[in-house]
Amino acid sequence: MSRKLVYTGKAKDIYTTSEDENLIISVYKDQATMLNGARKETIEGKGILNNQISSLIFEKLNVAGVATHFIKQLSETEQLNKKVEIIPLEVVLRNYTAGSFSKRFAVEEGLKLETPILEFYYKNDDLNDPFINDEHVKFLDIATDEEIAYIKNETRRINGFLSDWFSQIGLKLIDYKLEFGKDKDGNIILADEFSPDNCRLWDAEGRHMDKDVFRRDLGSLTDVYQVVLEKLQGLEK
Numbered sequence: 001m002s003r004k005l006v007y008t009g010k011a012k013d014i015y016t017t018s019e020d021e022n023l024i025i026s027v028y029k030d031q032a033t034m035l036n037g038a039r040k041e042t043i044e045g046k047g048i049l050n051n052q053i054s055s056l057i058f059e060k061l062n063v064a065g066v067a068t069h070f071i072k073q074l075s076e077t078e079q080l081n082k083k084v085e086i087i088p089l090e091v092v093l094r095n096y097t098a099g100s101f102s103k104r105f106a107v108e109e110g111l112k113l114e115t116p117i118l119e120f121y122y123k124n125d126d127l128n129d130p131f132i133n134d135e136h137v138k139f140l141d142i143a144t145d146e147e148i149a150y151i152k153n154e155t156r157r158i159n160g161f162l163s164d165w166f167s168q169i170g171l172k173l174i175d176y177k178l179e180f181g182k183d184k185d186g187n188i189i190l191a192d193e194f195s196p197d198n199c200r201l202w203d204a205e206g207r208h209m210d211k212d213v214f215r216r217d218l219g220s221l222t223d224v225y226q227v228v229l230e231k232l233q234g235l236e237k
């Protein structure tokens, strides 16, 4: 099967395959970035861990009836996905206060949000992914009213599954970022990845089990990701 590199991202490279134009191969890399790529480091083993974690979560979401781009894990660092046109929205769901939310509203981290808060950011590196609302989404022609409603409903439905799975393994799902795309038939499906790179997970003692370990220099990122993977593998049995 021959392949062609079509996109190189911060954490993944994307290839098309000669076999089927509707499929892509995502290759998870050992790179960690923050501040829109201003800080960049190679962390050996991160790609393998994130591919395994994301494959496991997406497989469970598929089984739960969520439409996703995930087909199967191909190797330690590779997975086979449906090709989508990514909708340029970072959909952030917050169950607890943390990160930019705590900064923006000057509130402490870790407060439970009685109704989880959904936020949109415009996925645009040149503009530093600005915080936007539904009306901006429409103005920018990113999605229609119906599509916005679908993305919001689906994100809250996914939140039910994810929060439950993480709670079963003793981790609090603080917040996370999702991306959606349109498949060849124009259907909106969940795309990108779900790993500790794009979510916040706190253990029972409030320890960070996610990329904040890198962002805040709290220790070994891969040690923490390995614990998350092993806990999730326990959940599968």
Ligand code: TMP
Residues within 6 Å of the ligand: 090, 092, 098, 099, 100, 101, 129, 175, 176, 177, 197, 198, 199, 200
């Ligand atoms: P924030 O608190 O920095 O806005 O991040 C909220 C969640 O979204 C957090 O789990 C990290 C994730 N996220 C990404 O995956 N990519 C990004 O570019 C940003 C800004 C956040």
